Amino acid sequence: GENVEQHPSTLSVQEGDSAVIKCTYSDSASNYFPWYKQELGKRPQLIIDIRSNVGEKKDQRIAVTLNKTAKHFSLHITETQPEDSAVYFCAAWGSQGNLIFGKGTKLSVKP
Amino acid sequence: NAGVTQTPKFQVLKTGQSMTLQCAQDMNHNSMYWYRQDPGMGLRLIYYSASEGTTDKGEVPNGYNVSRLNKREFSLRLESAAPSQTSVYFCASSEGTHIEAFFGQGTRLTVV
Numbered sequence: 229g230e231n232v233e234q235h236p237s238t239l240s241v242q243e244g245d246s247a248v249i250k251c252t253y254s255d256s257a258s259n260y261f262p263w264y265k266q267e268l269g270k271r272p273q274l275i276i277d278i279r280s281n282v283g284e285k286k287d288q289r290i291a292v293t294l295n296k297t298a299k300h301f302s303l304h305i306t307e308t309q310p311e312d313s314a315v316y317f318c319a320a321w322g323s324q325g326n327l328i329f330g331k332g333t334k335l336s337v338k339p
Numbered sequence: 340n341a342g343v344t345q346t347p348k349f350q351v352l353k354t355g356q357s358m359t360l361q362c363a364q365d366m367n368h369n370s371m372y373w374y375r376q377d378p379g380m381g382l383r384l385i386y387y388s389a390s391e392g393t394t395d396k397g398e399v400p401n402g403y404n405v406s407r408l409n410k411r412e413f414s415l416r417l418e419s420a421a422p423s424q425t426s427v428y429f430c431a432s433s434e435g436t437h438i439e440a441f442f443g444q445g446t447r448l449t450v451v
Contacts, residue, residue, distance in 0.1 A: 317381060324395065330381055331380060
C-alpha cells in the first residue's frame with residue numbers, strides 16, 4: 229500500500245535560519261501532496277500543497293518542491309520565526325482514495 | 340459554518356467498555372476519514388469513507404468499526420476498549436480525493 233516517509237523527526241534551528249523537511253512516497257499514482265502544520269493541542273491545518281504538474285510552489289516564507297521521478301517532495305521555510313515552532317506533516321493520496329501521512333517533524337525555532 | 344465537529348472532546352473509558360466517537364461536517368464533502376495520533380507515530384488512518392454508503396479499512400482498523408450514517412456524519416465505534424487505544428482521534432473530511440482535507444478538533448481518549 230501507499231507509504232510516506234518523512235525526515236527528520238525533530239529539527240532545531242535558530243531564528244532567522246532556514247528549515248528543510250523531506251518526504252518520499254511510494255504510490256506512483258499520487259499527484260497531490262499537502263503539508264500540514266499542527267500546533268500543540270490543535271488540529272492539523274494545511275499550509276501549502278503542490279500538484280504533480282509543477283515542480284515548485286511558494287507562499288511567502290514557505291516553499292514546496294516536488295521531484296516526481298524520484299518520488300521526493302520537500303518543505304522549505306526561510307527566515308524562521310518562533311511562531312513556526314510546531315509539528316509538520318507531509319501527506320500523499322493513495323490510489324484507493326486514502327490520505328496517508330508521514331510521521332511528522334517537530335520543528336523548534338530558538339529565539 | 341462550523342467545518343468538522345467532533346464529540347466528545349475528552350473521554351475516559353475503562354477496559355472493555357464501548358463507545359462511539361461522533362463526527363459531522365457541514366461542507367457537503369463526499370469523503371470522510373478517521374485517524375489516530377500517537378507520539379512519534381504521526382497520523383495513522385483507521386477507516387475512511389470515500390463517498391456516502393462506502394467505507395474502507397485504513398492502516399490500523401483492528402478494534403474499530405465505522406458507520407457513514409449519511410453524507411454529513413461518520414462515526415467511529417470501539418466495541419471493547421483496550422489501553423492500546425488510548426490516543427487522540429481526529430476526524431477529517433474532503434470534497435474528494437487529491438484535494439485539501441479539513442480536520443476536526445480531535446478527541447482525547449484514555450482507556451484505563
